[in-house]
Amino acid sequence: MTALLTRETAQSIPADGPILSARAVVKRFGQTEALRGVDLDIEPGEVLAVMGPSGSGKSTLLHCLAGVLAPDDGSVVFDGIEISRLNERQRSLLRLNRLGFVFQFGQLLPDLTAVDNISVPLLLSGVRRNEALKRADDWLERLGLGDAGQKLPAELSGGQAQRVAVARALVTNPTVLFADEPTGSLDSLAAEQVMNALLDQVKAAGTTVVIITHDPRTAAYADREVIVRDGRIPAGNGVRSA
Ligand SMILES: Nc1ncnc2c1ncn2[C@@H]1O[C@H](COP(=O)(O)OP(=O)(O)OP(=O)(O)O)[C@@H](O)[C@H]1O
Ligand SMILES: [Mg+2]
Known part of the structure; x- marks a missing residue:
């Protein structure tokens, strides 16, 4: 089972059908x-915006989809793996190897420089330090952060810090990127820069994205929107208009 959680094995699984499926969660x-019985299918490479009122269950849904929380009922299947059957250690392996996370406030490690923050997930998955720093440097460039590599989080603007958080989430080339209000603390210009940088990278890599947002401008970047109300995604909501 452990092997299923690493990327090498994952690539041999045919990518037919949804990459992530919630049933009656x-x-x-x-x-x-x-959550009162959520059904949701997310296609590979799709950018999905999750919207809805405060307290409706958006973050809880994201945590269940990502194997951070175990549902009390129902199932979540990620790339053929029933996540709720995994134990704590298997779920953390899955998160480290296959998933990326960005939150409203980047949650960068305050004592590490930007480039060191980005390299952390690589070091955790056993990449040598020199190689990890090289890849982290490359991600700084990709996100337009070329000059910020040696700065500490406190020395970065909000938008720069969020781009570092995006780089840290993508540096392991995750299958799914989960973002919970990643631009929620930013002004509209910085939000736009973060979203453009994020979208450029995920579209190039074919990464699936689940992004919670209250901001219709952020949601406009998505391929599809679903609205969570009272712990449910009402039927018919989220159907593509195209
Ligand atoms: N750890 C927890 N312990 C107790 N109740 C919780 C916990 N996490 C969430 N809840 C409750 O579950 C419901 C859904 O919360 P959730 O955080 O998923 O909402 P949300 O849609 O993300 O809201 P927001 O837009 O404010 O972030 C709320 O009633 C909340 O109070
Ligand atoms: Mg929330």
Whole structure:
């Protein structure tokens, strides 16, 4: 099973059908039913925007799709793997090898430079330090951060910090990138730069993206939008108009 979680094996799995599939997913926190039976299929290479009111269950859904939280009921299948059957260690391997994450506030490690932050996931997956720094440097360039490599997170603008977070999420070439309000703390110009940089890279690599946003301008970058309401994605919502 462990082998299934690494990219080498994954490439041999035919990419027919959805890369990520949620069926009747239920998640409770005590008395709160955050997800009340969500069905969702996400196609390989698709950029999906998830919208909806505060408290509707968007972040909970993302965490269930990404194997961060285990659903109380229903199933989540990622690339042929039933995530809810994995144990904690297998799920963390899956996240490290196959998934990338960006949050509203980059959550960069404050004592590491930008380039060191980007290299962390590579070091964790066993890439040698010199090679990791070389690849991290390449990602700085790709995201237009050429001069910022030696800066600490506190010395970066909000938009630069989010681009570092995007680089860190993409440096391992994940199959799916999950982003929870990645531009939520930025002004509109910085948000646009982050989204353009992100989109350029994921489109080139064929990365699937699930992005939570409140901002219709950010959602406009997506191939498709779904709206979460009261822990559900109402039927018919998210059907492509084209
Ligand atoms: N760890 C938790 N413990 C208890 N309740 C939680 C927890 N996480 C989420 N909830 C509850 O689950 C519901 C859905 O929360 P969630 O964070 O998924 O909403 P959201 O759509 O992401 O909202 P926002 O737009 O404000 O980020 C809310 O009622 C929330 O209070
Ligand atoms: Mg949220």
